[in-house]
Amino acid sequence: MAPSEPLVRFRGVQKSYDGQTLVVRNLDLDIQHGEFLSLLGPSGSGKTTCLMMLAGFEFPTAGDIVLDGQRLNDVPPHKRNIGMVFQNYALFPHMTVERNLHYPLKVRNVPADERARRVAEALAMVQMSGFAKRYPGQLSGGQQQRIALARALVFGPKLVLMDEPLGALDKQLREHMQLELKALHRSLGITFVYVTHDQSEALTMSDRVAVFDQGVIQQISPVRTLYEEPRNRFVASFVGDCNQIAGTVETLNGENCVVRLSDGTAVHALNIGRLQPGSACILAIRPERMRIAEGPQDGNALPAQAQDQVYFGDHVRLRCRVLDSTTVFVKLPLDQRASLSRASAGSPLFLSVPTEHVRAFEP
Numbered sequence: 313m314a315p316s317e318p319l320v321r322f323r324g325v326q327k328s329y330d331g332q333t334l335v336v337r338n339l340d341l342d343i344q345h346g347e348f349l350s351l352l353g354p355s356g357s358g359k360t361t362c363l364m365m366l367a368g369f370e371f372p373t374a375g376d377i378v379l380d381g382q383r384l385n386d387v388p389p390h391k392r393n394i395g396m397v398f399q400n401y402a403l404f405p406h407m408t409v410e411r412n413l414h415y416p417l418k419v420r421n422v423p424a425d426e427r428a429r430r431v432a433e434a435l436a437m438v439q440m441s442g443f444a445k446r447y448p449g450q451l452s453g454g455q456q457q458r459i460a461l462a463r464a465l466v467f468g469p470k471l472v473l474m475d476e477p478l479g480a481l482d483k484q485l486r487e488h489m490q491l492e493l494k495a496l497h498r499s500l501g502i503t504f505v506y507v508t509h510d511q512s513e514a515l516t517m518s519d520r521v522a523v524f525d526q527g528v529i530q531q532i533s534p535v536r537t538l539y540e541e542p543r544n545r546f547v548a549s550f551v552g553d554c555n556q557i558a559g560t561v562e563t564l565n566g567e568n569c570v571v572r573l574s575d576g577t578a579v580h581a582l583n584i585g586r587l588q589p590g591s592a593c594i595l596a597i598r599p600e601r602m603r604i605a606e607g608p609q610d611g612n613a614l615p616a617q618a619q620d621q622v623y624f625g626d627h628v629r630l631r632c633r634v635l636d637s638t639t640v641f642v643k644l645p646l647d648q649r650a651s652l653s654r655a656s657a658g659s660p661l662f663l664s665v666p667t668e669h670v671r672a673f674e675p
Contacts, residue, residue, distance in 0.1 A: 317381070318342035319471065319503050320366065325375035327361050327527075335361050337527040339375070343471075348497050348504045350514035353524030354550070360475060362524075363507045367473050368392050380470060390419065395464030395472040399479045401456045403448040409435070409459050410444040413466050420467055434466040437496065454485045461493075465500070474506045478513065490516045511551045515539065523547050543584065545673040548596040555602070555640040557595040557614075561587045561672065569672055571595060574635050579612055581670040593672045597665050599629070600643040604655060605664035612670065613662040616640070618655040630655050632663065 320343035327336040336358040343349055351359035364370040365377060368389030377384045384392060403412050413434055417427040435441045438458040448456055457477055464472050478486045494517045497504050508514050514521045515535045522532040523546075531543045542548035549556065559571040559579065569583040571593060579595060587593050605613045616632040619639070630642040632655075642663060655661060 319345045319380055320505075321376075321378040322362070323376045323378070325362075325365065325372045325377060327358075327365060327370065328373045334373075335527050336365075336372075339527075339529065341522065341529065341532070343503060343505060346501045346503055347519045348494070348506065348517055350506045350508055350518040350521045351524060352508055352511060352514040352521050352551070354509060357524035358527040359507050359509075359522075359524045363473050363475055363505065366471075366505065367394055367396055393467075393470050395467070395469040397457075397460050397464045397472065397474040397477040399476045401448070401460040401477075403456060403460060403463070405448050408445055408447055409440070409451075412448070412459060413463050416463060416467050422467070430466050430468075434462040437465060437500075438462045453481050454489065457481065457489065461496075465502070469502070471503045471505065474504065476508055477506075479508075486513075487516075493517055515551070521551075523550060525550075542596070542671065545594055545596060545675075548671065548673065553599050553641065553643075555595075555597045555599060557597070557634060557638055557640065558675070559593055559595055559672075561589050561591045561593055563589060568667060571672055573614075575615065577614055579614070579670060580667040581672040582668065584671045585674040587672060587674065592675050594675050596671045596673060597640070597669060599641040600627075601669035602640070602642045602663050602665045603644070603648075604630075604642070605662035608662055610662060610664045612667060613664050616661055616663050618657060618659045618661055620657055621655065632661070634663070 322339045322341040325336060325339040326334055328334050339362065351362060353359045361370060365372050368384065368387060372385060379392065410431060413431040414427050417430060435444060438461055440455065440458050440462065443451065443455065451459065460477065478489050481489060490513060506517065518535055520532060520534055521538050523530045525546050531538060531547045539552055542551060548554045557573065559573045561569050562572045563570045564583065567583055569581055569587065571579045571581050573579060581595055585593065614634050616634045619631040619633055622629045627646060628644050630644055632640050632642060634640055
């Protein structure tokens with residue numbers, strides 16, 4: 313196979329459990345050699361089903377899944393050369409760490425001396441060399457997660473699949489393991505496919521993220537593009553914080569439009585939804601792109617009323633009300649004390665945001 317060909321291809325893949333409702337709808341997806349791809353979405357969006365079909369624990373109702381040129385639809389899991397890490401680790405409790413790692417090599421008929429070498433290498437990869445004789449019950453959650461990852465890597469798979477493997481860890485350890493997983497991915501160069509519902513986790517680790525909703529990929533992009541240039545309202549609201557303000561498109565200007573709010577305020581925005589004059593729309597604005605304006609003459613200035621301030625350590629989150637009933641948030645750095653001093657509870661103010669950071673979507 314030519315190096316430029318994707319490692320994995322989904323073509324027209326569908327999945328239904330009852331013969332009526334499609335959990336995955338006509339999925340076309342290419343996964344490249346060596347990339348870290350996250351499948352992100354809410355519960356029931358189809359992301360885990362896609363992972364299970366790739367692993368071989370579920371089979372597509374229609375379409376084809378191809379790994380390195382081989383059609384996988386009828387290939388059993390143990391013959392796919394794919395490593396798998398589960399949220400509950402799925403370690404054998406009656407086996408030592410060492411024996412847990414020997415197991416996938418033994419079922420693949422790897423010679424004993426080769427098994428010992430590979431186990432030692434895999435434990436070194438995850439910095440667990442001194443734990444070979446312990447049992448899973450004698451390890452912390454983070455240590456068990458490392459062993460589960462070592463077991464997925466020990467037989468040299470083409471692809472490693474992870475189903476929310478950090479979900480059982482506490483916040484601090486989870487964030488630490490995110491950085492370790494990313495560093496391990498860079499050092500090994502193996503393709504990782506990672507399922508999560510945590511958008512910050514996906515943004516931290518991934519090269520690309522595929523956002524799922526109702527069995528369809530809404531957008532697949534590098535992380536910066538996904539965050540800064542969401543293609544629809546769902547992606548804008550699901551990935552990161554996003555203020556949403558209702559309005560009506562008034563006029564068009566190339567790729568931009570002027571949106572009139574219910575209080576008469578005109579806002580210039582990117583016309584992402586290709587809306588026509590008279591169309592209802594939703595303006596999506598990231599909280600960190602807004603600032604407290606000097607007055608109505610400051611571009612794209614929205615009249616608002618300050619509600620309260622919440623201190624987050626590295627920034628202050630200002631809660632405001634616009635259009636009498638819509639709540640918006642503004643993230644302000646701590647060094648903007650002068651602006652914050654004008655935003656006491658109940659104070660009228662104006663919020664400004666550049667046109668390139670206002671996106672108009674269909675409601």
